[in-house]
Amino acid sequence: MIRHFGILAAAAATLAITAGVQALPPPKVNDALIAGDTLPKTLGDYGFFLDTAANDPTPGVVPYRLNMPLFSDGAEKYRFVYVPEGEDVRLGEQSLLQFPVGSALIKTFAFGEGENQRKIETRVLLHRADGWVALPYVWNDDQNEATLALAGARREVTTPQGQQISYRVPNKNQCKECHGLQGAVTPIGPKARNLSAAWLQSFLGDVPEGAETLPLWEHRDTADVAATARAYLDVNCAHCHRPGATASNSGLDLRWETEAPQAFGVNKRPVAAGRGSGGLMFDIVPGDPEASILVYRMASDEPGVAMPELGKSIVHEDGVEVVERWIGGMAAQ
Amino acid sequence: MIRTLLVATALATFASPALAETITIAPGEDAQERLQEALILAEAGDEIVLEAGRFTLTDGLSLDADGVTLRGAGMHASVLDFTGQQGAGEGLLVTSDSVTLRDFAVENPKGDGIKSKGADDIVYQRVRVTWTNGPASTNGAYGVYPVESTGILIDGVEVSGASDAGIYVGQSNRITVRNSIASYNVAGIEIENSRKAIVERNYVTGNTGGILVFDLPGLPVKNGGEVLVRNNLVANNTTANFAPEGNIVASVRRGTGIMVMANDTVWVGQNMLYDNPTAPIMVIAYPMPFDDPEYNPYPRDISIGFNSVDEGGTDPRFEGAEMLLAAFGGALPPVMWDGLEETPDSGTLMVHPEMKGWSLNLTEQGKGLDAANPGPLDVGAIGGPIDISDWGAPQALEARLQ
Structure with a gap:
């Protein structure tokens, strides 16, 4: 169960050169910030995305979806995983992927259709040397910056069924209420059993036993x-x-x-x-x-x-x- | 000499971190965010101080940092008002160790009041949890709710209106509940599936049942016991049961004073029990069928010492109460037992000779009261002293009281 994370970045660099673009270094995720001990103020600080609207992931930031998603008032979700170059992903209890220190999981919650869709919050799980840290970021009205909201927030949104609700962005501790196991923060979504075999094949280079067990x-x-x-x-x-x-x-x-x-x-x-x-x-x-x-x-x-x-x-x-x-x-x- | 001094300095530094901060939070706009952010950023040794006033909150608060004190200007001065709460299962949730909660109130939480889970060595002092509309099934379940924790000291707390138990300690160890007032809850104080608890000097009144010591099947932590209930005033627990059906306390009969269900080694003595008209003291086996091979439904080694009681069950909530009252001369004797034992004559229940009692004389657990054959209580006297040296909250917690 090993995957090396050099390929995408290398490919991106090659592309940049052959296209005649100036030899700028390829965009990179801010590894030091993920592994550090600060609470970064904005989502942009991490460099997970190439654009301020967080639509285009930086090379190395990989989108994924789940067979069986968590319901969050009908929010549309955009999930990404980042693993530092050259590090391994393993398989743990309940077929949960075990990401190395320096990894991050990024999930954006949005409401509304098409051009009217608005991002409300992006939750980030950072794997640091002393464990996972969960941080909520709330999007601004201009949709070009998401700011750390340790205490959470409430936002008025319209659900896909047309209900006007006061949507709750959880506070940092509440993140742990769901992500807590034996007192420590842990990812809960990306389990092999809840991921497609095709995605696992491309991400891990291998399809672990029990993959894609949960029904769609x-x-x-x-x-x-x-x-x-x-x-x-x-x-x-x-x-x-x-x-x-x-x-x-x-x-x-x-x-x-x-x-x-x-x-x-x-x-x-x-x-x-x-x-x-x-x-x-x-x-x-x-x-x-x-x-x-x-x-x-x-x-x-x-x-x-x-x-x-x-x-x-x-x-x-x-x-x-x-x-x-x-x-x-x-x-x- | 120099070396000794250095060691002393190092110790002092460790005991009171130089960087410990006091963060004061005023009521008013954005209180939710300001207070919650302070709770999140707090570090060991920090004190978060609630100024006097009413904090209007829309969501549950939570504390997950070890060694933090949250204190207010008094249990009637600093009020966390959850009347408009829109989310979360409790008012305040504590999930870290060595936390001190002091001198503030929680009012009208939608679920539980203050829950501390897996929060070892916690002190609750002069904290109040109130549902201001009085007893109602729509109130939250528990007022003060430590669970799955070791080291719990509850002192000078007041809880009223809980639709389950005012002060509820579950699946925990080393517990003291004292000098507290539990009124107009379904259960005043409940110790459940817990070990080494002391419940003393509390005033428990106006509830459906006063003090409950329960052990239930199907829980991760089982085999409760080693509970001492002494020097409490348990009076006028005559409020009709308002617990939502399905909960175990919904089966508590109004007018129950101190009730022991299942459990191993419980001592009930030196309490004052007045106007608990179903039974001042009740000792029973778990009454329902269960499917848990590790569970023991019977009480074992239950000692009822001398307690100051009135005439007993003057208006009991039992089927056939009139006949029972007639048979016992107008009032059921103060100590009631269901008669069920793990093995017959195994010292299940021991009662002080001056305490009168009666038994349902049931013969089968989980079969209801149909086979009851009531008669006078016939059990042995209380035996020798019990070693309670490691019961109650660890001594170290006392130092945090003020």
Whole structure:
């Protein structure tokens, strides 16, 4: 599982020369800033993009997409990964790609269609010598600069369904609430099982076992409903609802690989749900989605009831539908 | 001599970092961002000071830096007001170690009040969490909510209106809850799936149930026990249960004083218990069926020492209460047991001879109360002393009290 990151930069340099462009050094990501100990003030400082609008990635900054994405109020997302030249990527627990120190993950959240699309925030995960650091950057009105917003922010946006909402940019600590595992920040998205084999082949030069296991979200109407629902819960819930993470004390483990039905909620009583229980007795009642706390909390947009607690202010109706269909199809006990 | 001096200087420098800062935050515009940014940038030794006034907040706050103090000008002076909260599951979330929270209030959070998770050696002193509309099922679940932590000192805290437990300590170790007031919550104080806890000198009133010591199945941390409940005033816990169904406390009967469910080694003594009309003291097994091979649903080694009590269950919330009252001469004796034991006559429950009690005499766990065959309590007297030297919050936390 080795990949060397010299090829793209070398190709870019070659191109520049053959095109007769002056022998300027090829644009480079600011490695020192990623690996350093400062909190850079603007997204532009990193040099991840060639343009101020952050549309054209610098050579070495590679776009990717996920089979099963995290729902964030319907935001359109643009994901990129950067690995320093000559460094290796390995495979870890849950098939999570293990990026070397100096790597960065970049994710931009935008609302609106076509020319009217506006970037709201870009979240950056930096792998430094003492661990990952998560930082949120908020875009300006002119859409030419994103500024560090440690305390987060709120922005009025219109969702794809036309709802006017106050969209929450998480603060730096809240980044960790989802990205925290055993007290340390960790990436959660780029797992081989949630990435296409083709992308992995081009990125790693190899397709690891278990690649592309999660069904594609777009195929949810025809794909196996259990697989789709479990993948959805894995991606949208299991970063907290798993041992060692933010919601570990609930005892609910919604990871894709969890096999014990009670652990992923079947006939499991709530622990600290409070009014989140909605007066219901179990997380999942087989055959009865309406009696299942899981569905009740997913279908709520009320703080204190709604799940996930962060990064969601409207109900993801399509997500609820998949989980309802899955629970409804379970044999009643 | 010189060498000794150098060592002393080095120690002093380590103990109080020269760079420790005090950051003062005033209420007013952008309080959310200013306070949250201070919490994020804080480093060990720093103090974040809330000026007197009302901080209007729209989102949960969080602290993830070790060794930080967050303090205000008093639990009625500096108020974090979450009435307009739009997001997050609690008012304030602490996820770092050695944090001190002192002299401020949290009002009307949408979910829990102050949650500290995996936050070892935390001190909560003179902090108030209030749902100002009084008891309501729409209030958040827990007021003060440390969980999965070792070293918890709660002193002089006030919580009211929680739709689950006012002060809730879960899945933790080395805990002290004292000098605090828990009123008009479903449960006043709850110690759940935890070890080595001391609950003392609290005033617990107006709740559905006063002090609960619970051990539940299906949780990552199991086998709670070693809990001492002493010198508390537990009175007038007569508020109708307003917990949302599904939560374990929704099953607590109004008028319960001190309740022990499952657990290993609990001592309840020297408390004053008045007007807890279902049962001043209740000891039961986990009542429901469960599927957790590592879980023990029975109470073990539960000692009820001398407590000052009134006549007991004068208006119990039990099926067939009238018949029970008639049978026991107008009031159920103060100590109630369900009669369930891991092994018969195994010293499950020991009671001071002056404490009267009764038993449901159930014979099977998880089968409900249908088979109850109520009768006078017939158990042994409390035995010898228990070593509690390593119960309660670690001594080092006391130094952070002011």
